[in-house]
Amino acid sequence: MTRRGLFAPLLGLAAAACSPLSLLNAVGPRDRGTGRVARDLPYGDDPRQKMDVYAPAQATNLPVLVFFYGGGWDSGDRTVYGWAAQALAARGFVVFVPDYRLVPQVHFPAFIQDAAAATARAGELATTYGGDPARLGVLGHSAGAHLAMMITLDRRYMAAVDQPDLIKAAAGLAGPYDFLPFDVAASRNAFGRAPDPTLTQPVTFARADAPPLWLGHGTDDVVVHDEDTIILRDRMIAVGGRCEAKLYPGLNHADLIATFSPLFRKKAPVLDDVTTFLHRELG
Structure with missing residues (x-):
């Protein structure tokens, strides 16, 4: 296998994406009729092992999403992504947004283990907030897409939290899925x-027996090349799995998730496309 995804020199997924996106939480408009219904819910003992929940008003028996933000496996904060969680909640989901432990506190596979533990806990708590744990999917952007795909495809992680069949569908936005060798700082530090x-x-x-996948990528992404999405899609199809992929002309790394915001939603139908897939697969 050869490195196909992470672009060198890598400024860091946080620098490339998360800092500008944090402005959307501070100044951008939000989707109405939704909000944060719980905060700081623990799924482990570490201070980073907590999550918030967003849902529509009077949510009842809705499909559940666990959303993992990006940040190069070494940065990020769930409070920055309230606008994205509210966008998903407005489309009819109960949305859990966990933090997870980061480099240098931990290294692979700890942050993936956190993603699995948070997903399992979301399944346990779903009914409390109007969600149906039998209809649970995972979604991530950038490094968060890597987490979502790892806990969906590598059976060991969800089996380790006694929920091997909990994830029914998964979606990734601008994710790194095939990035060997580790020749930039972010990948060396996290996985070296x-x-x-x-x-x-x-x-x-x-x-072949993986949950259905949906992958989206911008063609102008120079942080994680769109080649990663094509490679994973082709590999899934080759083994008989279900995987859809869509490339968005002119969108860069941050653009893909920024289109969840009402400010940039007309730029590309990413939110429509991913939520249509998730509703179809989760029912």
């Missing part, structure tokens, strides 16, 4: 200690 580097790559675990 892995005894078998291939076990850090979502493409390694493509399988």
Whole structure:
């Protein structure tokens, strides 16, 4: 396998995406009729192992999403993404947004284990906030898309939290799925200690019996190239799995998730496309 995804020199997924996106939380308009219904829910003992929940008013028996933000596996904060969670909630989902432990506090596979633990806890709590745990999907942007695909495709992570069949569908936005060798700081720091580097790559675990996947990528992304999305889609199809992919002309790394905001929603139908897929697969 060769490196196909992370662009060098890598400014850091946080620098490329998260800082501008944080402005949307401060100044951007929000979707009405939704809001944060719980905060600081623990799914582990570490201060980073907490999550918030967003839902429409009077949510009842809705499909559930766990949303993982990006940040190069070394930065990020769930409070920055309230606008994105509200956009998803406005489309009829109960949305859990967890933090997870970051480099250098931890290294692979700890942040993936956190993603699995948060997803399992979301399933346990879903009915409390009007969600149906039998209709649970995961969604991530950038490094968060890597987390979402790893816990969906590598059976070991959800099996370790006694929920091997909890995830019914998964979606990734601008995700790194095939980025060997580790030749930039972000990947070296997060994954460089892995005894078998291939076990850090979502493409390694493509399988016919995986939950259905949806992948989106901007063609102007120079942080994570759109080639990663094409590779994972083709690998899934080759083994008999279900995977859809859509490339968005002219969109860069941050654009893809920024289109969830009402400010930029007319730029591309990313929110429509991913939520249509998730409603179809989650029912």
